Amino acid sequence: MTQLNKYGLYNIGNEQSFEKKTDIIDEYIKFFEDCNSFNEVRDYISSSFGSFEGDKWIEYPDLNKKLYMLVLEDRLEFCALKNDIQYYGKGWIIRKEEE
Numbered sequence: 001m002t003q004l005n006k007y008g009l010y011n012i013g014n015e016q017s018f019e020k021k022t023d024i025i026d027e028y029i030k031f032f033e034d035c036n037s038f039n040e041v042r043d044y045i046s047s048s049f050g051s052f053e054g055d056k057w058i059e060y061p062d063l064n065k066k067l068y069m070l071v072l073e074d075r076l077e078f079c080a081l082k083n084d085i086q087y088y089g090k091g092w093i094i095r096k097e098e099e
Contacts, residue, residue, distance in 0.1 A: 025065050025080055029088050032078050038092045041076050045069060 022030075028048070035041055049056065049069065058067040066084070070077040079089040 023060075023063055023065075025060065025063065025067065028067070028078075029080060032088075032090050036092070038076065038094055041078075041092050042071065045071060045076065045078070 031044060032041065035044070049058065053071055055068065055070045058069075060066065064083055066081045068077070068079040068081070074094045075091065076093075077089070077091040079086055081087065
């Protein structure tokens with residue numbers, strides 16, 4: 001028979017509190033990790049953040065996070081920062097086929 005100590009009893013009631021909670025930034029990152037299509041990424045950025053050309057910063061002060069996006073005709077970049085330290089970044093480029 002297993003013995004329970006005070007830490008084991010405490011953990012029984014708090015098992016769910018230790019699960020990692022995902023926020024909106026994590027949902028964006030999950031999409032970008034799985035997607036490699038330039039056009040799909042451009043459409044997703046446009047539908048989620050509005051249509052823009054150039055770079056854009058979006059702050060989430062309640063999460064202490066920021067997003068940076070660069071949208072150009074032939075290049076896309078997405079970066080996520082927490083406490084002003086980048087923890088995720090990915091870019092996409094269109095390569096012209098050689099003639």
